[in-house]
Amino acid sequence: MSQIAFLGAIEVGLVFxxxxxxxxxxxxxxxxxxLTVDGSFPLGGAVCATLITFGWNPWLATLAAITAGAMxxxxxxxxxxxxxxxxxxxxxxxxxxxxxINLRIMGKPNVALLGEPTVLSVFDTLGVKYYYAAPIGFxxxxxxxxxxxLFFLKSELGLAMRAAGANPHMAKAQGxxxxxxxxxxxxxxxxxxxxxxxxxxxxxxxxxxxxxxxVILVGLASVIGGEALLTPRTILLALLGCIIGSILYRLAxxxxxxTDFLGLQAQDLNLITAALVAMAIVLPTxxxxxxxxxxxxxx
Amino acid sequence: MSKxxxxxxxxxxxxxxxxxxxxxxxxxxxxxxxxxxALDACRKGVQDELAxxxxxxxxxLKWMYESAQGNPTTANQIAKKFAGEEPDVxxxxxxxxxxxxxxxxxxxxxxxxxxxxxxxxKLVKTLEKPGxxxxxxxxxxxxxxxxxxxxxxVPEAKIIGTxxxxxxxxxxxxxxxxxxxxxxxxxxLREAAVTKSSEILNAARSLVGKVDAIYLLTDNTVISGVExxxxxxxxxxxxxxxxxxxxxxxxxxxxYGFNYYDVGRQTGGIVADILEGKAPGDxxxxxxxxxxxxxxxGAAERMGVKLxxxxxxxxxxxxxx
Numbered sequence: 194m195s196q197i198a199f200l201g202a203i204e205v206g207l208v209f210x211x212x213x214x215x216x217x218x219x220x221x222x223x224x225x226x227x228l229t230v231d232g233s234f235p236l237g238g239a240v241c242a243t244l245i246t247f248g249w250n251p252w253l254a255t256l257a258a259i260t261a262g263a264m265x266x267x268x269x270x271x272x273x274x275x276x277x278x279x280x281x282x283x284x285x286x287x288x289x290x291x292x293x294i295n296l297r298i299m300g301k302p303n304v305a306l307l308g309e310p311t312v313l314s315v316f317d318t319l320g321v322k323y324y325y326a327a328p329i330g331f332x333x334x335x336x337x338x339x340x341x342x343l344f345f346l347k348s349e350l351g352l353a354m355r356a357a358g359a360n361p362h363m364a365k366a367q368g369x370x371x372x373x374x375x376x377x378x379x380x381x382x383x384x385x386x387x388x389x390x391x392x393x394x395x396x397x398x399x400x401x402x403x404x405x406x407x408v409i410l411v412g413l414a415s416v417i418g419g420e421a422l423l424t425p426r427t428i429l430l431a432l433l434g435c436i437i438g439s440i441l442y443r444l445a446x447x448x449x450x451x452t453d454f455l456g457l458q459a460q461d462l463n464l465i466t467a468a469l470v471a472m473a474i475v476l477p478t479x480x481x482x483x484x485x486x487x488x489x490x491x492x
Numbered sequence: 493m494s495k496x497x498x499x500x501x502x503x504x505x506x507x508x509x510x511x512x513x514x515x516x517x518x519x520x521x522x523x524x525x526x527x528x529x530a531l532d533a534c535r536k537g538v539q540d541e542l543a544x545x546x547x548x549x550x551x552x553l554k555w556m557y558e559s560a561q562g563n564p565t566t567a568n569q570i571a572k573k574f575a576g577e578e579p580d581v582x583x584x585x586x587x588x589x590x591x592x593x594x595x596x597x598x599x600x601x602x603x604x605x606x607x608x609x610x611x612x613x614k615l616v617k618t619l620e621k622p623g624x625x626x627x628x629x630x631x632x633x634x635x636x637x638x639x640x641x642x643x644x645x646v647p648e649a650k651i652i653g654t655x656x657x658x659x660x661x662x663x664x665x666x667x668x669x670x671x672x673x674x675x676x677x678x679x680x681l682r683e684a685a686v687t688k689s690s691e692i693l694n695a696a697r698s699l700v701g702k703v704d705a706i707y708l709l710t711d712n713t714v715i716s717g718v719e720x721x722x723x724x725x726x727x728x729x730x731x732x733x734x735x736x737x738x739x740x741x742x743x744x745x746x747x748y749g750f751n752y753y754d755v756g757r758q759t760g761g762i763v764a765d766i767l768e769g770k771a772p773g774d775x776x777x778x779x780x781x782x783x784x785x786x787x788x789x790g791a792a793e794r795m796g797v798k799l800x801x802x803x804x805x806x807x808x809x810x811x812x813x
Contacts, residue, residue: 194573201572201596205565292687296658303661305591305614323598324575397568398595399613401588402659404564411565446566450558450573459559460527462566 194451197324202447204324204396206440207331209411211389213419213435214342216412218382221431222346223358223375227409228284229269232291233262233383234408237390238400239295242304245395251312255391262387263380265291270379274372288405295402302402304394311395327396334392338385339432345381346428354378386412414470415439421474445469518547518767519554521579523570523593525586526562528712530738530752534585534606537756538763545764554579564588571596581763584628587613587661594626601772604628605759606752608662610777623773629759631780633710633735634748635669639677641748641785645797646705646731651680653703655695655721657713658685666709689717696724705731708739718742722791729796740786741811745795746803750780784808 194202212230219227237258244254265287272283296302316326345351356364357374364371386408394400418441419425419434449465457465522538524531535557539549547553556577560567571592574582582602584590590604594615604615607630616622642652654670656663667683674681682703684695692714699706706725708714714721715736722743725732734744737751758778766772787807792799804810 195576195578197576198569198573199576201569201576204572205569209565292659301612301661301664302659303587303591303613305612307591307594307614324572393565393568396595397564397571397592399588399591401564401661403562403588406563443569446569447573450570453556459524459557460561462559463561 194447198447198450199444200324200328202443203440204327204331205393206443207328207335207436208389208393208396209408209415209443210335210436210439211338211385211392212408212412213415213439214338214432215382215385215389216409217416217431217435218342218378218385220413220416221358222355223378223382225270225273225280225358225375225379226284227266227269227379227382228281229265229287229291229379229383230386230409230412231405231407232288232295233265233386233405234390234393235295235400235402235405236265236291236298237262237387238394238404239298239304239390239402240387241391242306242394242400243299245306245309245311246304251310251314251395255312255388255395258391259384259388262390263384265387266379266381266383267376269383270376274375291405292402299400299402303399305399306395307398312392313395331392331396334388335436338388339436342432343429350377411439411442415442418442418470418474421477424477441473442466442470445473517552517554519556519577519579520547520581520583520763520767521556521574521577522558522583522585523567523574523589524557524559524584525564525567525589527559528716530710530736531585531606534752534756534759537753537758538583538605538760539756541757541760542764542767545760545768547764547767560589564592567592568596575600581766583759583763590615590628597625600625601766602626602628603759603762603766603772604630606631606755608632609665612665613661616777619777621774622777625772627762627772627775627777629755629762629778629780631710631750631752631755632669633666634780634783635666635673635735636677637748637783638707638733638735639673639679641746642679642705642707642733643677644800644803645733645746645792649679649704651682651703653682653684653699653706654709655684655686655692655699655706655714656709656711657687659687660711660713663709663711666711670707670709686713689713689720692717693720693724696721700724700728700730703730705733708732708734708744710735715739718744726791726794731792731795731797737784737786737809740788740791740809743791744788745792745797745799746785746787746807748783748785750782750784754782755780786811788812 219225240261241254241258269284269287272278273280353369354374357371361371415438419438423434425431425434549555558570575596584593584604587607593602686695732744734747737747737749740747785807786809788811
């Protein structure tokens with residue numbers, strides 16, 4: 194694996210760490226399986242790319258993308274909380290609707306950003322090599338977001354949200370408005386995913402209607418993979434797990450792209466990636482099983 | 493934790509092999525958005541043309557191929573991998589792969605293929621002498637010629653229908669062109685949209701009774717499930733005319749098309765020029781040169797059309813079935 198491919202994997206991994214944060218919020222904190230992300234990821238890219246081609250400042254365009262994602266998340270939550278639609282179905286409905294909405298926003302399936310200013314343009318003026326610029330820039334963003342999330346989840350509102358997800362009945366009994374918590378949490382979650390979509394579009398050079406396909410799976414794989422590696426007991430470790438899980442997933446893809454010498458071919462890519470991710474998840478548990486005594490007295 | 497991470501990273505080390513190259517060996521890396529008969533044929537064409545020009549895989553050409561399996565994020569990672577390998581030329585098949593390759597490979601020449609609208613995708617600023625590091629071949633269909641063919645097969649046609657996926661960048665630019673060209677040809681266009689291949693049957697049925705003929709573009713979603721349209725055409729005596737010759741073999745009446753193998757050959761020619769030292773910015777973006785008429789008389793009969801005998805004389809291939 195070349196240095197550029199390695200840094201590229203880190204870069205994409207960092208972008209998807211934001212998705213993992215979002216999935217962590219909905220899936221783990223709120224206990225809300227949320228497929229909206231397959232729509233809010235391209236939504237972020239669509240809003241950001243379209244506004245940039247309209248001549249908006251890329252930072253403002255990114256901010257607008259976060260807002261759009263937050264709105265999408267609150268729609269899913271609203272469908273669930275107010276209209277009592279099952280959470281999974283509610284999120285599927287929003288995801289479906291977003292496909293058409295994203296096409297409307299872009300006016301076509303693909304908005305190219307080649308040669309347009311992006312949030313990464315700052316680094317060009319600083320003279321940093323482009324393949325260092327994106328990972329550094331995204332690392333700063335991910336660290337900042339992780340810090341804010343940590344702060345939020347330890348605040349009173351954040352604690353109430355965690356309670357609402359962990360035990361809704363108990364939370365209600367304590368006077369917590371669980372419906373409101375779900376709406377805020379889902380808005381936050383999808384805002385993060387849309388931010389990831391906006392950053393991804395700017396780093397990859399275009400926003401494409403298909404870029405959301407399977408984002409939820411990557412997010413879940415990152416969250417679960419990170420948990421398997423870290424067995425997190427604190428929020429900080431859980432967030433760290435999201436980042437590590439996401440980067441390892443991308444390194445697995447990068448490794449899968451380098452298996453030519455094993456006689457594996459391009460069409461085997463998804464299979465190899467799946468196998469590598471499964472290995473990463475199982476390895477820590479398997480190791481424990483091998484090294485720890487089984488608990489049964491030895492004869 | 494950090495130890496686990498270290499172990500994880502170390503286990504990746506065997507994959508990190510530097511590309512060792514002989515001095516006279518050329519290196520071409522090719523990225524493709526998805527495995528698909530037309531795109532695969534295109535890739536084969538590139539390889540064959542290079543071989544004919546004296547660049548043979550295993551002899552004096554290093555050939556690296558990756559498919560993104562339909563995933564734009566993977567396409568991005570492939571582009572980064574190629575940027576790091578620093579090949580002599582990156583060949584990118586289909587629009588999403590081309591954009592990501594052009595964005596990632598700042599100094600390596602990128603030759604795109606099977607891209608419908610390279611200007612719209614901002615791959616190049618002009619088609620003639622595009623400058624920079626990017627050039628290639630585009631597969632914009634000669635829609636005016638196709639509509640003439642439709643009129644020759646169904647002379648009484650006033651309204652034509654088309655089915656496409658609004659989520660495909662290529663199809664959207666094609667439909668845009670089709671709207672304009674059909675107005676110029678005195679035809680009214682009716683569109684039916686699908687988002688996945690399972691919706692094609694209903695979309696085709698929705699056109700029955702409303703249109704005099706169906707003209708299919710090279711929409712990937714529709715062409716992958718084109719049998720549904722053929723079936724509706726045969727059941728309702730509604731002629732189906734295609735833009736690509738492969739679809740005629742599958743049961744459409746006719747197409748005045750090109751095949752992607754030839755597109756690949758043409759692309760391979762550009763790649764060879766660059767390998768021989770020509771600057772990519774000096775090479776014009778090329779349209780498709782070779783057009784062939786394919787006819788399926790059996791299909792015409794089943795769809796209730798009598799074919800002009802002159803057409804059969806012009807046809808390059810008469811296919812049955």
